[in-house]
Amino acid sequence: MNIFLHTAMGMLGGLGIFLYGMYIASEGLKKSSSKHLKEFLKKVTTNQLFGAFAGVVLAAVMQSSSAATVMVVGFVNAGLMTLRQAMGVMLGTAIGTTITVQLIAFKMTDYSLLFIAIGSFLFIIGSSTKVKSIASIFLGFGFVFFGMGIITDAMAPLQTNPEFMNAFVYLSDHLILMVLASLLFTAIIQNSAATIALAMSLGASGTLQLETAIAIVYGANAGTVVTALISSINTTKDAKRTAVAHAFFKLIGVLIFLPLTEYFAVFMESIGSDIERQIANAHSIFNIVNLLILLPFCNKFADWMLKLIPEKKETIKEVKYIDPESLEVPTVALMKTKKELERMAKIIDDNMFIGIDRLLRNKDSSKHDTIIKNESKIDVLYKSIYHYLQKITKKDISDDESVESLKYLYINSDLEEIADSLQQITYTLMKLDERNIKLNDKELSGITNFYKEVRINYIEAIKGFEGEDKEMAIKMIQQSPGVLRIEKKLRYEHFHNSDSESSRLSSTYIRIINELLKINQRTVSISHTTIGLI
Structure with missing residues (x-):
């Protein structure tokens, strides 16, 4: 040779x-x-x-x-x-x-x-x-x-x-x-x-x-x-x-x-x-x-x-942190997934929750499109994170990494459902605007206060997740029954004191309350996941 x-x-x-x-x-x-x-x-x-x-x-x-x-x-x-x-x-x-x-x-x-x-x-x-x-x-x-x-x-x-x-x-x-x-x-x-x-x-x-x-x-x-x-x-x-x-x-x-x-x-x-x-x-x-x-x-x-390499204004990408290279080290890939979930949660709070708040208080109709567009961003993030986590789980990972992957799958799903509910509330409020129909002051005040409590819980649940703070997560879970009491009170007062106008708006009013309740349930789920109850 x-x-x-x-x-x-x-x-x-x-x-x-x-x-x-x-x-x-x-x-x-x-x-x-x-x-x-x-x-x-x-x-x-x-x-x-x-x-x-x-x-x-x-x-x-x-x-x-x-x-x-x-x-x-x-x-x-x-x-x-x-x-x-x-x-x-x-x-x-x-x-x-x-x-x-x-x-x-x-x-x-x-x-x-x-x-x-x-x-x-x-x-x-x-x-x-x-x-x-x-x-x-x-x-x-x-x-x-x-x-x-x-x-x-x-x-x-x-x-x-x-x-x-x-x-x-x-x-x-x-x-x-x-x-x-x-x-x-x-x-x-x-x-x-x-x-x-x-x-x-x-x-x-x-x-x-x-x-x-x-x-x-x-x-x-x-x-x-x-x-x-x-x-x-x-x-x-x-x-x-x-x-x-x-x-x-x-x-x-x-x-x-x-x-x-x-x-x-x-x-x-x-x-x-x-x-x-x-x-x-x-x-x-x-x-x-x-x-x-x-x-x-x-x-x-x-x-x-x-x-x-000076800073230039760049187009914001839907997915910012997760990347294929990090899949070679599942520990790092999971750290980046957490960062992407934190970013997803911030988009929901900054661009969707706040938008609903302004719609309820000021009827700022320009916020309708903002909320709907951001819900589309959340959908893209949800799918990207879901598929990324699926790739991680196919790797030869440790038991701890497997549990962490499962936690992030749960939280990813919860955040996507919260964004969906905020979008549904937006559609409901848009219909009211199109028909030039308004909730009475008492109903509007009740929903606004209910919304504020739900958002406070959301913020605390996300802080608990970001800091891996189990005490804060437990505190949020303990606060949840208070939100349920507010919901029952609003529902009771609405049916007990309804007039002809309120009766006509009954389905709309209850739909908004139901979506806020769903958001709170998903928020509690995030805190449950943070403390390991999955």
Whole structure:
């Protein structure tokens, strides 16, 4: 068989096993840490050092700086993280993925089959999600190391091939070309660790000199920006700024190190035992030094990004926070779903509840169209959130995530029903306007007061949901019987004291009361869901 075909088969097959192993390990890490990841991300503060540490952890869990960076862009887009907070986190993500490269340099390829054996055994005997997640971690890293071994063996024959060696000699004299080639390859496979692992295999086989391998490290780090930039295309301005800032961070790092590559290689040789260890150390030191240089300027970078990408008035999208990329990390996808539900609840309060209030008080007919249009927005949001949650539930998620998904499905349905009822009240009031019929002062006053109580309950229920405040949710549930008493009183007074005009309006009056009662029932349901009664 042709030497190049044999090498290509070994390299591609080994790379496939490597990437598959990274995927399995990442899935296992995400499942085992999902419960803590949500709380951890909530604690990211304006302290850039803590943010950088958060980035290290996130990338270590994702096992890909590209994926971690895309996730950070998503956090900013969802409002889970500010632009300033994201700066430090971005720098930290680069360090998180150096862990895998360091493990490879420890000659873990010799123990790949042991990792696979442990992972397989745990899968067979394990019944809980936690044990299977740990099994995935062992299996994943086993495949990573096994794939790395296959790549190294496949590269060995090339060190005696003059054509291949001449090509690398040429590239060794043109490091910028090697950086660009490495950047392109990383952008295609979306995994910088895999690119560096190839460099380590080439180095171990004697094909690659250290300086050229370090150029590959530069390109692999720079290549991670492509995925983030693409993911930011249809996002908020701050998310775009985050992706662009990340690109600048990497570019600055490469520009600082590239002219010093010769001295950097000498330094790596002095502290590393073999070329694989030297390449792994170069990858780690590049990112650590980059972080130390740029971390003090993170807030300044955020200010520069605001000037570079100024704010423009954008068309408001029906769906703002949820995105397909986040589905890869169900914990994050659920956090974004919650943000979308909170936004949905705010639209209902700001544009529909308030509109009904003005219709009742001032007969502001312009509010009819506003309420109806916003109900259409709520329908779009409801469908989008429903399908998004269905996709989450099809993932291999934990029991806690499954319960959380179910909660959000309930609340999504409740909010949509509340919007429907507000629309029905609007249609009823429109009919009254068209017929030039008015409720008498007593009936109007009764409905207005009833409406106010229902809205107060709604606001408190949403606050309880947003803050995961069970005490507030319980308080709202306890207030509900008061609303029922008001409803019974209004109904009784209407039938007991009705005159001819009220009798004619009876069905309209009762219809409005019934819709307000439905809204309150759905509001109570939201509070029940908040405290876990589903």
